[in-house]
Every structure is written in C-alpha cells, then in structure tokens.
Amino acid sequence: MPVEAVVALRDADRPRCDEQVRERMAGTARSAQSTTDAPGPVRVGRDKASIARVYNATLGGKDNYAVDREVFERMQSLVPEVRQLALDHRAFLIRATRFIATQTDVVQYLDCGSGLPTAENTHQVAQRLASTSKVVYVDNDPSVIAHGRALLEEDEQTLFVAADIFTPSAVVEDPTVRSFLDFSSPIALFLLGVLHHYDGTPTPAEIVAEYVDALPSGSYVAMTHFLDPEDADSEVARRIEHVMVNSPMGTGLFRTRAQIEAMIPPQLELVDPGLVQLSRWWPDGPQLRPVAAAQRCALGMVARKR
Numbered sequence: 001m002p003v004e005a006v007v008a009l010r011d012a013d014r015p016r017c018d019e020q021v022r023e024r025m026a027g028t029a030r031s032a033q034s035t036t037d038a039p040g041p042v043r044v045g046r047d048k049a050s051i052a053r054v055y056n057a058t059l060g061g062k063d064n065y066a067v068d069r070e071v072f073e074r075m076q077s078l079v080p081e082v083r084q085l086a087l088d089h090r091a092f093l094i095r096a097t098r099f100i101a102t103q104t105d106v107v108q109y110l111d112c113g114s115g116l117p118t119a120e121n122t123h124q125v126a127q128r129l130a131s132t133s134k135v136v137y138v139d140n141d142p143s144v145i146a147h148g149r150a151l152l153e154e155d156e157q158t159l160f161v162a163a164d165i166f167t168p169s170a171v172v173e174d175p176t177v178r179s180f181l182d183f184s185s186p187i188a189l190f191l192l193g194v195l196h197h198y199d200g201t202p203t204p205a206e207i208v209a210e211y212v213d214a215l216p217s218g219s220y221v222a223m224t225h226f227l228d229p230e231d232a233d234s235e236v237a238r239r240i241e242h243v244m245v246n247s248p249m250g251t252g253l254f255r256t257r258a259q260i261e262a263m264i265p266p267q268l269e270l271v272d273p274g275l276v277q278l279s280r281w282w283p284d285g286p287q288l289r290p291v292a293a294a295q296r297c298a299l300g301m302v303a304r305k306r
C-alpha cells in the first residue's frame with residue numbers, strides 16, 4: 001500500500017476511542033521490529049517506517065528514510081510542535097542520566113530501547129560525569145543493530161545487545177548482559193520512550209514489574225510515556241497518536257496519567273518531583289519560552305527501588 005494512502009488522514013477517519021487504536025497496535029510492538037541476533041547480514045527495510053528512524057527524523061537526525069520522514073512530516077503538519085516533544089524526551093534522558101551519575105553511586109545502566117545514536121548518548125553523559133559507568137544498550141531495530149552497534153559500543157564499558165525489551169527475561173537473563181552488569185549491585189534501568197510503543201500481554205505494568213523484580217535494592221528506574229492529559233490538550237495527543245498508529249510505523253499510545261501510574265510497581269519510590277511533564281523534571285533553568293500543547297503530552301519520572 002502506498003505510504004500516502006496509509007498516512008493520509010481525513011477528519012472522519014480520526015479514532016474516537018482507544019479501542020480502534022488498540023486494535024491497530026495489538027501485536028505490533030514485537031512484530032513491527034525484527035528481533036535478530038542471528039548471524040549474517042541484518043536487513044534494514046526502506047519500505048516500512050521504524051520507531052527508531054521516525055524518532056531520529058523527528059529529532060532532526062539523518063539516519064532515516066523517506067518512509068520515516070513522511071510519518072514525521074504528517075505528524076508535523078497536524079501538530080507543528082511535535083519535534084519539541086521528541087527533543088523533550090531526549091533532554092529528559094540527559095538530565096536523568098546526569099542526576100544518576102552525580103547524585104547516586106549507581107554506575108551501571110541498562111538502557112532498553114536505545115534508539116539510533118545521537119548527540120548525547122547515555123554512555124557519553126554517564127561516563128563524562130562518573131568515568132567508571134558501564135552501559136548496556138538494548139534494541140531490536142535492524143537500523144540500530146546495523147549502525148548503532150559500532151557507534152554505541154565505543155569502549156569496553158559500553159555494550160550493545162539485540163533483544164526484545166518487552167520480554168524482560170530475554171534481557172535480564174541474557175548471558176552477555178549478565179557477564180557485563182553485576183545484578184547484585186544497583187543498576188539504573190531506562191525505559192525511555194518505549195512503553196507507549198507497546199500494548200499487549202504481558203501488560204506494560206507486568207513488564208515493568210518483571211524488570212524491577214530483577215533489580216537489586218537501591219536501583220533506579222527512569223521512565224517516560226506519552227500522555228493523554230484528559231483536558232483541552234487531549235485533541236493534540238489523539239492527533240499525534242492517530243498518525244503514529246495508522247502510519248507504516250504502527251505504534252504510539254497516549255495513555256492517561258492513571259494508566260501510566262498503574263505501571264509503577266510498589267517497590268519504587270518516586271524521586272522528587274515525581275511523575276511530571278518532561279520539561280518540569282529538574283529543568284536546566286526557568287521555563288522562559290511558552291510550553292506547547294504537544295510538550296504537555298508526555299510524563300517522565302525517576303524512581304528508586306526500596
């Protein structure tokens with residue numbers, strides 16, 4: 001089917017409830033991404049948009065194809081400030097990493113859904129501030145596997161593993177991950193910009209719980225998620241969601257605050273200021289520029305395991 005036919009949206013097509021969105025996303029989280037650690041060349045498809053490449057296009061990066069840029073351009077035509085939402089996600093990752101590297105003793109990171117390499121990657125931020133930091137990146141996108149591995153695995157303290165992050169046992173029981181990270185010492189688990197691309201069984205809450213169970217006490221969890229703010233900005237959330245879910249990328253759920261809070265297991269204690277709009281989590285300074293509606297459509301948190 002031509003990309004235009006999939007991406008093009010008429011007002012009448014807009015979904016009115018989560019139900020249609022769920023139906024479209026059901027099962028896509030795993031199948032849309034090819035999981036492969038198999039030997040041999042990785043096939044990077046140019047015909048299907050991928051989460052990693054659309055994110056890269058939205059951030060203004062160059063590692064993407066026309067099919068990915070079309071998804072971004074369609075989102076941007078409906079919500080001009082959508083790039084700011086992606087930039088807020090990346091800025092949150094950097095601030096959360098800085099916090100962990102400077103305010104805690106944690107020097108191990110498990111970054112699930114690393115994305116394509118960009119300007120400030122987790123290992124660069126962490127190792128600049130705490131030189132002994134070790135980072136494991138996990139992703140299953142063929143582009144990330146093909147291009148990311150070499151770039152993200154820059155040194156002996158950084159490792160890239162191809163695995164399905166929505167099967168926590170495949171990550172935390174992976175022998176390479178186990179030989180690299182010490183699971184008897186605290187670990188910082190990153191689930192940044194990933195859970196809104198998943199809707200299935202086990203549930204997102206069960207997936208987070210399984211990861212948290214595998215972590216020792218004193219570990220940290222950083223998480224971001226698209227938000228339906230259930231106010232006047234909901235329309236913006238639903239517009240972006242509809243383009244994402246109905247595009248060749250196929251995923252991107254804007255959940256309510258209650259649905260996101262339900263993913264936080266009881267062993268986690270939120271670090272101040274809690275689960276908040278991304279730009280409000282320890283910003284670098286006062287917010288002088290106006291915050292766009294799209295920026296109010298995502299939440300982030302850092303929490304400590306008791």
Ligand SMILES: C[S@@+](CC[C@H](N)C(=O)[O-])C[C@H]1O[C@@H](n2cnc3c(N)ncnc32)[C@H](O)[C@@H]1O
Nearest residue numbers: 051052055113114115139140141164165192193
């Ligand atoms: C939007 S990007 C987020 C990148 C980065 N964490 C950030 O916040 O800037 C989501 C990443 O999750 C990866 N991803 C999605 N589903 C996955 C799965 N089932 N297993 C592994 N990685 C997955 C995608 O390939 C993509 O690179």
